[in-house]
Amino acid sequence: MARVPDFTVSNAAAGSDTVGHQEPGDTRLAANTDRIRLDFRPGAPDISLFPSKAWVSGVRDAARCGIELKGYEDRRGHPLLRSELARRLGRVLGVAVRPEQILVTGGFADGLALAASALNHLGLRAAAVEDPCLATHRQVLTRAGLLVHKVPVDGDGLDVTALAATSARVALVTPTHQFPMGMALSDSRRRRLLEWARRVDGYVIEDDYDGEYRFDPRPPGPLYALDPSRVIYGGTTSKTLSPDLRLGWLVLPPRLASAIIDGVPHQRAPTLNQMAFSEMLREGHYSRHLRRTKQEYQRRREHLLAAGISLEGISAGLHGVLLIPDEGEVIESGRQRGLVLMGTRSFWHGPPRHHGLVIGYGRPTREVAWRAMNELIDHIRPRLTPAGPGAIPSGRHT
Ligand SMILES: Cc1ncc(COP(=O)(O)O)c(C=O)c1O
Known part of the structure; x- marks a missing residue:
């Protein structure tokens, strides 16, 4: 046969x-x-x-006004994009976000790697991931030198009691739509997760990979708004536009911002892409x-x-x-x-x-x-x- x-x-x-x-x-x-x-x-x-017309027009406009192509100017990402993102994320997250808190990344995985190595540098040596989760993200944390614990999820999301029994001070979670199983982290677990972060003087990294696609009229909102001092919020264009753009963002707790940004060697996403996306946001195309x-x-x-x-x-x-x-x-x-x-x-x-x-x-x-x-x-x-x-x-x- x-x-x-x-x-x-x-x-x-x-x-x-x-x-x-x-x-x-x-x-x-x-x-x-x-x-x-x-x-x-x-x-x-x-x-x-993929919105090719809007994207091509954004790239063309950006290339035409080459004055904005300032090379190594700002490691956090282009100021125009960070302003547009701050406006949009302020609405999405329900709390004010300042452009200074935003780091434009080469997608979520890139932001995760930057955050993980900065946290390790600050002395947070162990992290927890959800079981199940995306294997790549677990590897990113390990490569950043962190010890990685696996914590089970159930119908309410991450088991916070199991998390608290580990040595982790960093937790990578998908609280609005667990990947891949699909549940949202329950309200009481959210509260307990943030209490845990405060107690261990740690941080939650929120992977909001598909937050733009919520079909219920009142979907569970992002965790970030509940404690912007303990949550590093990550978003991406990989689900909404294309993973090939390698374009995402982190919203950083103010007291972590400089520690993370200091470790960023250069802009993480090509300026032309950043400007095209910025124009899409500004003009309402996005x-x-x-x-x-x-x-x-x-x-x-x-x-x-x-x-x-x-x-x-x-x-x-x-x-x-x-x-x-x-x-x-x-x-x-x-x-x-x-x-x-x-x-x-x-x-x-x-x-x-x-x-x-x-x-x-x-x-x-x-x-x-x-x-x-x-x-x-x-x-x-x-x-x-x-x-x-x-x-x-x-x-x-x-
Ligand atoms: C759970 C999860 N988080 C984040 C992402 C997006 O990652 P990136 O922005 O690095 O493409 C994906 C993409 O598949 C994903 O499955």
Whole structure:
């Protein structure tokens, strides 16, 4: 029997969503030229929604007024962008943010690396991450020289009692939309997490990676507003525009700002990109883009829910977790029909406590999205058991 082609062999191929797209010389895909790959891995937005016109116009304007291209001038990022971000984040976070507190980064991971090495330098030697979480972020903390503890999450988010039993003084969390499981940190856990930070004289690093996409009318807000002196808030354009821009930001507690910025060798994101984004913010293009894309992603999520694919956690973001007992079989048989799927397994630090699929419904391009989702539904539905594995239980300690 012919070997079934491996759909995840290359990012370019897997991300193409095109009929029979093949990397030159990639013989492993040769048998697959008449197949369509429908990519549901989490992590990236629909690139066909990228606001090319506004972006190109922003870059063109920035390049034209070269007077703003001042090279090594300000390590914190371009002043125009920091002012625009301060205005926007003040509204989003519900507390005043000053441009001096903002560090423009090369995406969240870059900001995390800068913050982690500054905190280590200040004597905070151990950090905690959620279990499960993105493995890259755990590695970033380890490479910054921190000892990394893994702390479980349950239906209420991070288990703060377990956190307090570690030596950590830094906690990296996704409180508004746990990645990848999808729950929000409960109110009482938020309070206890901030109490913990004050007690150990430590900091919480808030990864608000997809905060622009909240579909409930009253979504849980960012943690930052509850104690701006203890929370380092991180945002990114990786979900709203493209991970390829490498553009994000940190909002720093005032007393940490100089310690972190002193360790930054140069601007972290190309000035032309910063200025193009700044113009999008100023002219309202970004808000319009968010409204449009939010509607699109919400429709996709609701389509899956309406078809009986019940996703964990709050109604938000570009991905959802479907708990199933045997993700391996669903992934493998999905691959045979052209679906690129990812399980929760790689996000756990040890043996998984829940099995499931992390469905990145944001990734398929508009041309194929609805067909892709129907294909996915057809694939998954027969494999669902009537009772299902049940939702992730809430915690013992709230
Ligand atoms: C949990 C989480 N945080 C942050 C990000 C964004 O990271 P970056 O801004 O470095 O692209 C991602 C992207 O996949 C993510 O999954």
